[in-house]
Amino acid sequence: MAKRIILLTNLGSPDSTSVKDVRRYLNEFLMDERVIDVPYLGRLLLVRGIITPFRAPKSAAKYKTIWTGEGSPLIVITHQLAEKVREVAQMPTYVCMRYAHPTPLSAFKKIVAEHPDAEEVVLFPLYPHYAMSSYETAVEYVKEVWQKGRYPFELKIVEPYYDQPDYIEALAASIQPFIEEKKYDHVLFSYHGVPERHIFKRDPTGQHCLKTADCCQVKSPVHATCYRHQVMETTRLVADKLGLTRHSFSVSFQSRLGTDKWLSPATSDELAQFPARGVKNLLVVSPAFVSDCLETLEEIHVEGRETFMEAGGTLYTTVPCLNSNDDWVEAVVKMIKGDS
Structure with missing residues (x-):
């Protein structure tokens, strides 16, 4: 049986609550043509000239209210989910984000270094529903990085599971x-x-x-x-x-x-x-x-x-999100293995 690797992908988060890091994150996020889908020059003016300068300080203040001792809740929770998925699936499991860190490139490099015999990476987007500004942009970005890297493994993508x-x-x-x-x-x-x-x-x-x-x-x-x-x-x-x-x-x-x-x-x-x-x-x-x-x-x-x-x-x-609930972990593993 081919050696399979799991790659969970989520939205991402600023590296810290500093205005500088939040500004960098917002620039990357909002400059995505699938998020603000206007021509590049217009998007550049809108994002870096109008939205980010005003939004970054306000967003940084909001991030400070939810930040934990371990860092961004979204990043921490995604890694907690990966640990549980790894244990239940008995498959190597990695994490990448659409924006900021860890990047798909860093995840693929780790996979190659730690599992040179990997034959298939199963990409599981942590977005149940298809939207061009969430599921689509995450999947297409990971695919682009994978194609450019000419990696020795296949990339399989789990479809939206809104009704699974x-x-x-x-x-x-x-x-x-x-x-x-x-x-x-x-x-x-x-x-x-x-x-x-x-x-x-x-x-x-x-x-x-x-x-x-x-x-x-x-x-x-x-x-x-x-x-x-x-x-x-x-x-x-x-x-x-x-x-x-x-x-x-x-x-x-x-x-x-x-x-x-x-x-x-x-x-x-x-x-x-x-x-x-x-x-x-x-x-x-x-x-x-x-x-x-x-x-x-x-x-x-x-x-x-x-x-x-x-x-x-x-x-x-x-109601809290599914986060790393045990039944959610079981659901993720079943959908990855095709048992759902």
Whole structure:
């Protein structure tokens, strides 16, 4: 049997909470043409001339509130997951990030040095859903580094697993104890947002996405690369697994950037309006993230709580990401081995 290696890839994080490191990270992240998809010169002016100079100090301050003694939560959690996956799969397991460190290049160099007999590297993106600014950019970047390096092993990529039973089971299991513990008025599934133009760009027909209110429910090959459909499907499957009634949960989108039209409704708007609609006790889940990070620990857990409580909410609870939960580890291993 060919010697297989596992490579987990995640978004990435600044090397420290210093403004300099955060600025460097934001420049790399936002200059990605799949994140801000405008021509290079316009993107350069926008990112380095407008966004980063103002955003870096504010982001650095936010990172300081979540930073641990070991470093960035996202990096620490991803390495913890890798350790558990390595143990359960009994396969060498490595980590790389789309932005900052460790890079795919450093991971491939380690694999070659430590396992010169490797025949196949299985890339597992820690993004359940397909989006050009997350799953796609991570996969394409790793592929590019692999192709340039002419490495002696094949690269196999795990497809988005937004509807895979083991992922759904692990996600539902992470939410279940919270539902059993308290009676919530509502469960909000908050996903990372994307501009609507990203959805249009990944619709090869140009005739399906966002053309009708029920486009995500109408069967179509477009769904293979439609972020909106995939998050709606994850939500439906998890809600069914948890036995949630139709009006007891909803979907929203967070982390907007700029003034373009993004997927709606916005999480911040929903949190501000829920109490007036009678939702006083709220449970929030962030399924687009499998590792807790700035967007979950600060934006949702801290800022989101402030918004909801100031609007008149009574109870606000957030569900941690899957992180390195045992059933999530089992799910990852099954999907890598093709058993899911």
